[in-house]
Amino acid sequence: MGKPPRLDLPLQESEHPKAYFAEEQEGWHGYIEWEKYPEKRKKAAEILSRYTLATEPEFQLQPLPSTNPILEGVRWKQYHAALGSTLENLPSESWDIIKEEKAEDMIHVLDFPYNGEPPRDRLVETTFTSNKDHFVRNHGGIPIIDENKFNLEIGGMINRPGTLRMEDLKNEKIFPRQSVVVTIQCSGTRRMEQIQQYPGDGDELINAPWGEGAIGTARWTGVSLKHVLKHCGGLKQGAKNLEFVGVDTYFKKGQVYNYVVSVPWRKVRAHEVMLAWEMNGKPLPKTHGYPLRAVVFGYIGARSVKWLARINAITDPSTAPVQKKEYLHYPSQNGKHNTTYSNGFSIQDMPVSSAIMSPVDKSVIVHDGTISLRGWAYSGGGHWPVRVEVSSDGGGVWYETPFDKLSEKYYHAWRLWSMDLPLDAEGWLEIVVRCWDNALNTQPTFVRSAWNWDLHVTSSAHRIKIFSVNKSKPATAKRMQRLEKEGIDFLPLTKPLPVDLESDDEYESEMQRRRGRDPEE
Numbered sequence: 001m002g003k004p005p006r007l008d009l010p011l012q013e014s015e016h017p018k019a020y021f022a023e024e025q026e027g028w029h030g031y032i033e034w035e036k037y038p039e040k041r042k043k044a045a046e047i048l049s050r051y052t053l054a055t056e057p058e059f060q061l062q063p064l065p066s067t068n069p070i071l072e073g074v075r076w077k078q079y080h081a082a083l084g085s086t087l088e089n090l091p092s093e094s095w096d097i098i099k100e101e102k103a104e105d106m107i108h109v110l111d112f113p114y115n116g117e118p119p120r121d122r123l124v125e126t127t128f129t130s131n132k133d134h135f136v137r138n139h140g141g142i143p144i145i146d147e148n149k150f151n152l153e154i155g156g157m158i159n160r161p162g163t164l165r166m167e168d169l170k171n172e173k174i175f176p177r178q179s180v181v182v183t184i185q186c187s188g189t190r191r192m193e194q195i196q197q198y199p200g201d202g203d204e205l206i207n208a209p210w211g212e213g214a215i216g217t218a219r220w221t222g223v224s225l226k227h228v229l230k231h232c233g234g235l236k237q238g239a240k241n242l243e244f245v246g247v248d249t250y251f252k253k254g255q256v257y258n259y260v261v262s263v264p265w266r267k268v269r270a271h272e273v274m275l276a277w278e279m280n281g282k283p284l285p286k287t288h289g290y291p292l293r294a295v296v297f298g299y300i301g302a303r304s305v306k307w308l309a310r311i312n313a314i315t316d317p318s319t320a321p322v323q324k325k326e327y328l329h330y331p332s333q334n335g336k337h338n339t340t341y342s343n344g345f346s347i348q349d350m351p352v353s354s355a356i357m358s359p360v361d362k363s364v365i366v367h368d369g370t371i372s373l374r375g376w377a378y379s380g381g382g383h384w385p386v387r388v389e390v391s392s393d394g395g396g397v398w399y400e401t402p403f404d405k406l407s408e409k410y411y412h413a414w415r416l417w418s419m420d421l422p423l424d425a426e427g428w429l430e431i432v433v434r435c436w437d438n439a440l441n442t443q444p445t446f447v448r449s450a451w452n453w454d455l456h457v458t459s460s461a462h463r464i465k466i467f468s469v470n471k472s473k474p475a476t477a478k479r480m481q482r483l484e485k486e487g488i489d490f491l492p493l494t495k496p497l498p499v500d501l502e503s504d505d506e507y508e509s510e511m512q513r514r515r516g517r518d519p520e521e
Contacts, residue, residue, distance in 0.1 A: 020084040024247075027149025030090050030141055031247035031309070032083075035258050035320075044083055044256040053078045059209055060199035069108035071204050076112050079251045080141065087249060090141030097142050101285045103132045110208050113138040113248075114287070117213030120357045124374050124416050127407045128181075129216035131279055136287055137186045137214065139205065139259050139322070140248030143307050147291040152275075156243070156312030159233030166291055169275060174231065175223040178274055183378055183413040184301045185350050186214035187327055190458035193447050200335070200455040206326055207455050212355040212462070215378065217413050220295045222276035225268050225311070235313050240265050242273070243318045244294050244303075245310035252321040260320035261303050263296055263348075272297040272382070272412075275308065297412040298380035300347045302327050317346065330453045339453050350380030351459045352443055354388060354417075354435040361464040364493045366480065369472045370420040375462075377406075378414035379437035385409075387436040388417045394430040395445060395461065426468045426476065434461040467493055 021040065024033040034041050054074040064070055073091075080087040091112040098106075098114050109115040117123075118133040147166050155161040169175060188210040194200065201207050225242065229235060246259035267273055274295040277284055284290040289306030296303040302322065317323055328344030354377040365371050377385040388406065389398040399421060407416040421431070434443045443461045444450050450460040469490075471477045483490055488498065502510070511517070 021086050023086055025149070027146035028143060028247065029145070030087070030093070030143035031145070031307075032086055032249055033247075033258065033309075034249065034256050035245060035260065041256050045254055048079065048082055048251075048254050048256070051078070051082050053082075056202055057204055058202065059204065060195045060202050064209060069111035070209065071110045073110050073112040073204060076140075076205060076251070080249070083249075083256070087141065090143075093144075094138075094142040097286050098136070101132065101287045102136065106133075107211065107213065109210060110204060113140050113205060114142070115205075115208045115210070117211060120211070120213060120360055121374070123213050123216070124357045124376055127217060127413075127416055128280055129218060131218070131282060131285055131288070134216035134218060134279075134288065135186065135214045137188070137208075137301060138248070138287075138306075139250050142286055143247050144286065145247070145291055145307065150291050152292060152308065153310040154228065154232045155310065156314050157236040157239035158229065158313045159236060162232060164228070166277065169223055169228070169292070170277070175227050177221065178224045178271070179219060179221040179278075180274065180295075180297065181217065181219050181410045181413045182274075182295055182297050183215060183217040183380075184295070184304055185353075185378060185380070186210060186301045187347050187350070187456040189214040189353070190355060190462065191455045193458050193460070193462075194451055194455045197447050198451045200451070200453045212357060215376065215414065218280045220274055220276040221278035221281070222274045222292075222295070224271045225273040225275055225294070226271055228275060228311075229268065229313070235265065238315050239313040241314050241317050242268055243312040243314050243320075244305040244308060245312070246305045247307045247309045250322065252325065255321075257321060258309075259305060259322060260318055261305060261323045262314065262318035262320075263299065263303050264317075267296065267299070298349055298382050300327060300350055300380075303348070326454075327456065328454060329456055332451055335453045344452075344454075347456055350378070351457060352377075352379035352383065352385070352435050352437045352441045353457075353459045353462075354378070354385070354433045354443065355462045356390075356431060356433050356464050359464070359466060362466075363464075364467045364469065364491060366469040366471060366490070367423065369423060369470060371423050371466075371468075372418065372420055373431070373433075374416070374418045375433055376414050376416055377433075377435035379435065379441065380412075382411055383437040383439050383441065384411060384413075385415045385435045386438050388415075388419075389434050389436075390419060390421055391432040391434075392421055392423050392425070392429055394463075395432045395434075398434075423468055424470065426470050426473065428465055429468050430463055430465055432461050432463045 024031045077091045106116045117135040151163040191210045241262045243262040248259045250257045250259045276295045293306040327347045330344040356375045358374045388401040401417045401419045405418045436442045447460045
């Protein structure tokens with residue numbers, strides 16, 4: 001896919017002077033604090049209201065662009081530019097960081113805020129996803145934070161509120177080190193399957209057109225949040241949730257926020273929330289939250305806040321828009337005509353899911369009676385895959401993946417799988433994969449069963465269509481040998497052959513054997 005020109009699209013200014021909001025503190029480039037200052041947020045909203053901004057691109061009711069990046073995020077660039085010099089260069093600065101830290105052949109789903117996934121086949125080569133290949137799902141620009149100037153605020157309903165520096169968090173005399181293998185998955189993984197069959201809400205950031213690669217596994221190292229809260233005297237009576245505040249600027253319907261979500265205390269109490277500073281044995285990349293991020297085991301990736309600045313102990317779940325108004329799962333009869341925030345439930349534990357990563361949809365496979373498949377299987381909430389099954393007839397007959405073709409089990413991570421699937425039939429076939437976890441949860445059969453207006457959590461059995469060419473069939477073997485001998489390419493599949501399909505003698509002989517095309521009487 002070619003790269004489109006990266007244009008600085010002009011904003012249509014009204015009479016309002018150019019805005020300026022100072023960075024919150026030294027050594028935190030790209031960080032404007034919005035949550036503490038309502039008047040600042042009000043001013044920013046007023047400024048945004050005076051601009052004519054780009055509308056959402058249509059990417060569901062028509063084919064996706066064949067570009068890379070697929071979508072640009074023009075509105076989001078304009079939001080940042082409208083708020084002045086502190087934020088206006090973040091889109092280009094963020095892109096430079098992506099080019100530095102991520103693989104060159106990443107599939108750039110959205111230019112800004114950056115969303116990207118790796119090539120399908122490479123994702124399932126190893127259990128641990130390399131840092132350069134791990135998917136990225138950002139909601140704003142990538143800030144640049146000096147670790148030596150960093151401090152984490154702990155406040156709210158906490159007995160001893162205070163701040164901790166990175167050297168405090170890394171001091172093993174204060175906090176025991178935690179290192180856990182965790183899969184992080186975006187709720188938008190495999191969203192393209194819903195978009196292609198049953199489109200929904202068309203916000204290019206919230207509902208970006210993800211494929212099967214918005215998932216990755218790493219060994220994360222840091223400290224359990226439970227230990228940090230204990231160090232701060234523990235929670236006060238009535239505190240049931242922990243709110244995470246990231247430094248990235250987030251926009252929702254003309255209003256400005258920091259990225260804020262929350263997780264329940266019960267998750268923290270189980271040591272399933274980590275404050276991490278290492279990813280696969282290396283310091284966090286800037287793209288993934290340097291110098292400190294949350295990693296919430298088994299939950300939707302949106303709760304694992306990057307560039308963490310503050311943690312507040314609160315009573316109820318956060319009322320910030322990402323928690324209250326985003327990442328909601330709506331009933332199947334809800335849509336643009338009747339959806340409200342209150343009739344969706346908050347997505348937390350990720351359900352059992354799986355995907356075929358090789359071959360890809362619409363592949364033409366020439367084989368001798370078996371085809372090789374590879375993919376991933378995952379279940380959140382502390383569950384793990386125990387069985388992966390594949391069908392070659394759309395889901396009638398299932399073949400179990402051999403246990404020795406499944407990668408190692410972890411409490412909070414995926415398992416990679418591979419198998420050689422027996423395949424006799426030829427022509428277009430539908431290959432399906434499903435996973436069972438240790439609680440006997442499995443996947444809905446069809447996309448329609450998983451559809452919801454915001455197109456989250458495509459957990460249905462993953463289906464791809466392949467064109468099977470079975471060389472163990474004599475007629476197929478004969479045809480393929482002839483094409484090879486005459487130097488004729490079989491692909492692309494739809495290109496007509498330049499030679500007759502059989503000779504006149506062969507035709508006459510076969511028609512006699514078949515007793516012609518018409519009845520004799």
